[in-house]
Amino acid sequence: xxxxxxxxxxxxxxQLAQEFGISVVPLYVQFGNETYRDNVDxxxxxxxxxxxxxxxxxxxxxxxxxSFAELFTKLAEETKEILTITISERFSVTYEAALQAKAxxxxxxxxxxxxxxxxxxxxxxxxxSAAKMAQSGADLxxxxxxxxxxxxxxxxxxxxxTLEYLRRGGRIxxxxxxxxxxxxxxxxxxxxxxxxxxxARTRSRTQAVDFLVNFVKGFSxxxxxxxxxxxxxxxxxxxxxxLKDIVPPERIYRSKxxxxxxxxVGPQVLAVSVLEAE
Amino acid sequence: MRCDLADGxxxxxxxxxxxxxxxxxxxxxxxxxxxxxxxxDTGTNMVLTMRSAMEEAKRNSxxxxxxxxxxxxxxxxxxxxxxxxxxxxxxxxxxxxxxxxKAHFDGREFAEALVEASxxxxxxxxxxxxGTILTVLKDASRAAETAVKDDDAxxxxxxxxxxxxxxxxxxxxxxxxxxxxxxxxxxxxxxLYVLLDGALQFLKGESGKARYRMPHLVATESELVPRAAQMxxxxxxxxxxxxxxxLEGRNLNLGKIEKDLKKKGQSLIVTGxxxxxxVHIHSFEPGQILEYATRLGKLHEITxxxxxxxxxxFIEMQRERMPPVDITMVTVAAGDGFxxxxxSLGSAIIVPGGQTMNPSVRELLQAVESAPSDxxxxxxxxxxxxxxxxxxxxxxxxxxxxxxxxxxxxxxxxFLAFNYDMNLEQNAQVIEEAIKKVRTIExxxxxxxxRLNGLEIKKGQFIAILDDEDLIARGDMxxxxxxxxxxxxxxxxxxxVTIYYGAEIEAVAAGEIAEEVRGRYHNEVEVVYGxxxxxxxxxxxx
Numbered sequence: 001x002x003x004x005x006x007x008x009x010x011x012x013x014x015q016l017a018q019e020f021g022i023s024v025v026p027l028y029v030q031f032g033n034e035t036y037r038d039n040v041d042x043x044x045x046x047x048x049x050x051x052x053x054x055x056x057x058x059x060x061x062x063x064x065x066x067s068f069a070e071l072f073t074k075l076a077e078e079t080k081e082i083l084t085i086t087i088s089e090r091f092s093v094t095y096e097a098a099l100q101a102k103a104x105x106x107x108x109x110x111x112x113x114x115x116x117x118x119x120x121x122x123x124x125x126x127x128x129s130a131a132k133m134a135q136s137g138a139d140l141x142x143x144x145x146x147x148x149x150x151x152x153x154x155x156x157x158x159x160x161x162t163l164e165y166l167r168r169g170g171r172i173x174x175x176x177x178x179x180x181x182x183x184x185x186x187x188x189x190x191x192x193x194x195x196x197x198x199x200a201r202t203r204s205r206t207q208a209v210d211f212l213v214n215f216v217k218g219f220s221x222x223x224x225x226x227x228x229x230x231x232x233x234x235x236x237x238x239x240x241x242x243l244k245d246i247v248p249p250e251r252i253y254r255s256k257x258x259x260x261x262x263x264x265v266g267p268q269v270l271a272v273s274v275l276e277a278e
Numbered sequence: 279m280r281c282d283l284a285d286g287x288x289x290x291x292x293x294x295x296x297x298x299x300x301x302x303x304x305x306x307x308x309x310x311x312x313x314x315x316x317x318x319d320t321g322t323n324m325v326l327t328m329r330s331a332m333e334e335a336k337r338n339s340x341x342x343x344x345x346x347x348x349x350x351x352x353x354x355x356x357x358x359x360x361x362x363x364x365x366x367x368x369x370x371x372x373x374x375x376x377x378x379x380k381a382h383f384d385g386r387e388f389a390e391a392l393v394e395a396s397x398x399x400x401x402x403x404x405x406x407x408x409g410t411i412l413t414v415l416k417d418a419s420r421a422a423e424t425a426v427k428d429d430d431a432x433x434x435x436x437x438x439x440x441x442x443x444x445x446x447x448x449x450x451x452x453x454x455x456x457x458x459x460x461x462x463x464x465x466x467x468x469x470l471y472v473l474l475d476g477a478l479q480f481l482k483g484e485s486g487k488a489r490y491r492m493p494h495l496v497a498t499e500s501e502l503v504p505r506a507a508q509m510x511x512x513x514x515x516x517x518x519x520x521x522x523x524x525l526e527g528r529n530l531n532l533g534k535i536e537k538d539l540k541k542k543g544q545s546l547i548v549t550g551x552x553x554x555x556x557v558h559i560h561s562f563e564p565g566q567i568l569e570y571a572t573r574l575g576k577l578h579e580i581t582x583x584x585x586x587x588x589x590x591x592f593i594e595m596q597r598e599r600m601p602p603v604d605i606t607m608v609t610v611a612a613g614d615g616f617x618x619x620x621x622s623l624g625s626a627i628i629v630p631g632g633q634t635m636n637p638s639v640r641e642l643l644q645a646v647e648s649a650p651s652d653x654x655x656x657x658x659x660x661x662x663x664x665x666x667x668x669x670x671x672x673x674x675x676x677x678x679x680x681x682x683x684x685x686x687x688x689x690x691x692x693f694l695a696f697n698y699d700m701n702l703e704q705n706a707q708v709i710e711e712a713i714k715k716v717r718t719i720e721x722x723x724x725x726x727x728x729r730l731n732g733l734e735i736k737k738g739q740f741i742a743i744l745d746d747e748d749l750i751a752r753g754d755m756x757x758x759x760x761x762x763x764x765x766x767x768x769x770x771x772x773x774x775v776t777i778y779y780g781a782e783i784e785a786v787a788a789g790e791i792a793e794e795v796r797g798r799y800h801n802e803v804e805v806v807y808g809x810x811x812x813x814x815x816x817x818x819x820x
Contacts, residue, residue, distance in 0.1 A: 170306070174601040177698075180461065182622040183776070184804055185694060192699075198601055200697040200708075203820050204773045204802070 002081040002134040002143055005071065007063060007094045008038035009087035010116075010123040011228060011255045020131035025063045025071060027094065027260040032056045038260040047259035048231050048267050057168065058263045062094045068101030076107035081140035084113045085127050085147060088194035091119055091171055091264070112144045114151075117194035120261050121226030121253075121273030122156040128253065129224065129275065153223075153276040156191040157199060157215050158269055159208035163187060165266030172196055188212070209235060212272045213242045221277035222247045230257040231267040239270065283382040284432055286346030290335045292477040293350070295485040297328040299476025300469060307469050309595060310462040313410065313454060314361060314545050315517050315560065317585050318592030320465035323360035327367060328473065330357020342381045347374045355549070355556050356524055356579055362466035364522075364547045364558040365399055365411050369470075371549065372398030385435030389422035392439060402549040404536060409454030411466030417446035418474065433481040440478050443471040517585035518543070518562040525555045527575025535574070542567060560585065601698050605705060606649035609657040609689050610637060610667075613781065613809035616686060623693040632660055632686070633812045639666045643673050653702040654678045655709065659689040661746055679706035684746045685718035686808070687776065687818030717772070718745055719763045721756065721815040740814070756814060757791050761798055764817070769799040772819035778808030779815055788815070 001021075006012065008026040017024050026037035029047065031054050036042035042050075051058065068084075075082055084102075086095040098113045105111060116123040126147055133143045163179060166172045166189075172179070173196035178187045185201040186208040202208045216222065225247045229236035236254065243252065257269050284292075300321075307321030334353030338346050351374035354367035375398065376391025377383055383391070396419040400406050421442030425435045450464040451457040457464055479485045521543075525535075529552050536548045543561030550556050561567055564582045571577055609620055612632030620626045627645045631637035642663075646654050654676055658667040661684045671678045679702060683689045695712035697705055720743045724735045730749045735741060742751040742763035751763040769775060775795055779788035785807065792803045808816055 174599065176599065177601050177624065180622050182619045182806065183690065183694070184774075190699065198698045200699075201694040203694065206773055207820075 001079060002083055002138070002140050003075045003079045004127060004131045004134055004143075005068075005075070005082060005084040005098075006123065006127045007086050007092075007098075008258055009092065009094070009119050009261055010085070010127050011120045011226075011258045011261060012124050012127060013255050014039070016124075016128065016253065016255070020128055021135065022127060022131050023071060023075065025067060027063055027092070028061045029259045029263055030059050030061065036259070039258050042259050044230075044256040044258055044262070047262055051262070051267060058259075060092075060169075060260045060263050062092050063097050065097045065100035065104060068098050069104040072101060072105045072109070072111055073107055076105065076109035080109050082109060082111045083130055083134075083140055083143055083147070084111065085116050085123065085130060086113065087119045087123055088117050088191065089115050090173070090195040110140055112140060114144060114147050115194070116154070117151050118154050118156055118191050118273075120156065120158075120257060121228050121255065121271050122154045122191060124226050124253065124255065125154060125224045125273055125275040126150060150275065153278070154273065155276070156271060156273045157188055157212055158190075158265065158271040159186055159188045159202070159205070159212060160265065161186060161205070161268040162266060163189075165264055166196065169264040171264050174198060205235065208270065209239055209242070212239060212270060213246075216243055216246055216272060216274060219274055219276055222251065222274055223277040224251050224253065224275040226253045226255060226271075226273040228255045228257050228269075228271040228273075230262055230265070230269045232270065235270055239272070283384055284343070284388075285341045285382050286338070286343040287341060289343055289346055289350075289383075290332075290338075292480045293328070293335070293473070294332060295480035296473040296476035297325070297332055298485070299479065300328060300473045301325050303468075303472050307465045307472070308592075309599065310460075310468065311465040311592070312460045312462060313456050313464065314407075315520070315585050315589065316460075316592050317517070317520070317583075317588035318595055319360055319583075319588060320362045321469060323363040324366055324466070324469040324473070326359045327354050327357050327363035330354060331367075331370060333357075343377050343383050344374075344380050347377050350374070352554075355554065358556050358558070359522060359581065360520060361545050361547065361558060362411055362469060364549065364556055365403070365466065366470070367556060368399040368402040368547075368549050369395045369415060371402075372396065383432070385422075385430040385432045386426045388432055389419070389426045389435050389439075392419035392422050395419065402547055404540060404546050404548075407454065409450040409452070409457060409467075410464050411470050413450065413453060414443050414446040414464070414467035414470050418443040418470070433478070436474065436478045436481060440471065440474045443467075443474055447471050516562075517589060518560055519564045520558075520581075520583040520585050520588075521561055521564040521567050522556075522558050522582070523568070523571065523580040524578040525550075525557060525571050525575050526553065526578060527555075528553065530555050530574060538570065539567065542570075604651050605653040605655060605696075605702055606651045607655050607657065607693060607696065608642070608645045608649060609693075610642075610659045610663055611686060611689065612811065613778075615778065615807035615809035617809075619690065619806060619808070620693065623690070624696065626693070631663065632810065633662075636660070636662050636666065639669045639673070642667055642670045646670055646674050646676055646678060649676070652676050655692070655696070655702070655706065656680045657683045657689040657692050659683050659686050677702055679703070681706065681709050681713065683713050685716075685720070685818075686778070686810075686816055687718045688713040688716050690776075690818070691716045691820065715820065717767050717819040719743070719750075719760070719767055719815075719817040719819070720746065720813045721760060721763070721817070722813045724752070757794055760791055760815060760817065761794060764795060764799060764819070767819055769795070769801065769819060772799075772801055774802045774804065774818075774820045775799070776804045776806060776818045776820070777815060778806050778810070778817070780808060780810045780813055782811075783814055791815070 005023045089095045095115045102111045175196045175198040188199045304321030308318045311320040331350040331354040334349040338349040351370040354370040358364045358367040372395030376394030418439040422439040425438030447467045543559040545560045547558040608627045658664045667680045692709045740759040744750045750766040753759040
């Protein structure tokens, strides 16, 4: 069976990873001199608590090729085919690290690396779909071909209370058009061509939730949906409640914005990712 | 001998790592380069200067640090580009002076050399400006000096210097107003921080890892960030030519050269010694500068860049970092506060006008024609301007969508609702929906005694009008009138109440009214300066 590998920026929960047999390689979060493996040494809850209380803002660093290579080598004992899906190259050099690792593996095993051009829930939907295909017996070429074609059908929308974290981490991209506003707003951003892109601004969290719901309504057919919150489970509940009549609940995956992504987007983020049907 | 003593080869390795780190962040450094000239080349210039220094270092296999650092200083001098590059070459010159005659160096000696580097850098500049690479170097060297007292290991001292450099970079906007206005930190300072940080990574054994990391850029503390669309597209004052060369001669008198060239341009730096000098100047007549210099000796490494071309490229580069502008919002507004507000919300062309001064069809047409895009969303923001706006449509070849916004808060709502992911027609639709959800209360004084909607109004009384139509409250106290009007307008159902106060209203008075509204209706209340003249207050309910 093809093994599916991804990085922790896909926000795949340990439960989902186990259910679909996905290997998740953690990136790192640093608070000062302390380094944590994303969602391994530091849970999402602990992370947001630290984010609020720590004097130093966290930074992140990527997976080294060696960690990827070690995992590939281990997996190669059970399989001859590995598919790795990474976060967009614009946000992290994880893709490059995975490519380097591919060259380091001497075992007889085919490894494909695909840049998801996305992150968080968007990346997650590609990974879960790939894992489902693997479980139903598809081979590496079939899955890789499907994922590459699915990449443009993935859309992410995130609502923010502040763009400060995104700005400080240098991942704001073209959404910098939303900085400097003299009115308080809850901006909604998307990911386009692998980079952050401004979408629109709302005046309150309620309006932001409305915006996200309307965004999903705009699709004629949704193959899968991922919804995530960082520190606002109530909002996620509201969102899930309002979306359940639009998309069948079995196609909705719930998760949390993890520590590494959270370092760059900050608390209070709500994210909706859609994989549009073919 | 102590085990942590470093030699010339260590220094070389440190700065090879530093240069690699600097190369990685060069594009980001270029993008924030606004001082002294926004030509977007600081990162590149620093990299080129460091590369030249490293080339010289490579050829020197001496273990003595004094020998290696001297080679690097020579390389930096020969290869220095631009303002920041020349200052960086001064840094190396100072470092070489500080480490002169030494075979090895430890933290203490490195700190002393940094102090010397800082002094030398300041001396090389005719008019040192704070909030630049100079300040960052000074702060870093001082921190290194202090750190020695606790722990004189090289890595600890450099770590203290790097940390201090980072903090210093973050402070640059508070020292140099042009940075604050642009919402950036100093590019040269950022470059120096990254260079030292890269050197530190080598000492910590982390330079390998660095290949898979992105350099951390120091973000400015200030909230305002530049917007490409707001940058001037043509210059009022040209910048001239950035002129750079190395002068080789005998008994060169640097002081005299400096004095002679001072009047011929800006950003002058003359560094080096009596046999080899580096000259950097921004001048309109580079020919004159070269002619003068050839009289003193031989010229090498001559580079002359047209900074106006560079500036145009810089603007282009900034544009690429912004979403494409294929739709422009043209909006009518009155009041300096509203002008700023609209500007902060996106690429806008503002036509002054409002209740007491309706802009003409021609003025609206001019604004539409001057917009950088073919798609236009036109916001009249007053019912008396809607028909003029509608006429513009047939007078231009551009695609104009006139949104029937009747109040300024509706215009603001239109800006917020603008969706970058949609085309002109879709946006017009979304915006029309959005403005319907906004209610506007305008508060002014009655100009004469009258009777309206069954209400008796005395001259000078405050009146509140809902959605530019219905008189809904009147009274002698403005606070009471507002609270009453909000009640009639359904304030308890609104999530956000925004109070835009006029030119003649004190911020404190507006704040007090906001408190009252908050207490009464429990919504989020935002107070914003509108600066309008006719209405004391304009209030929006969303």
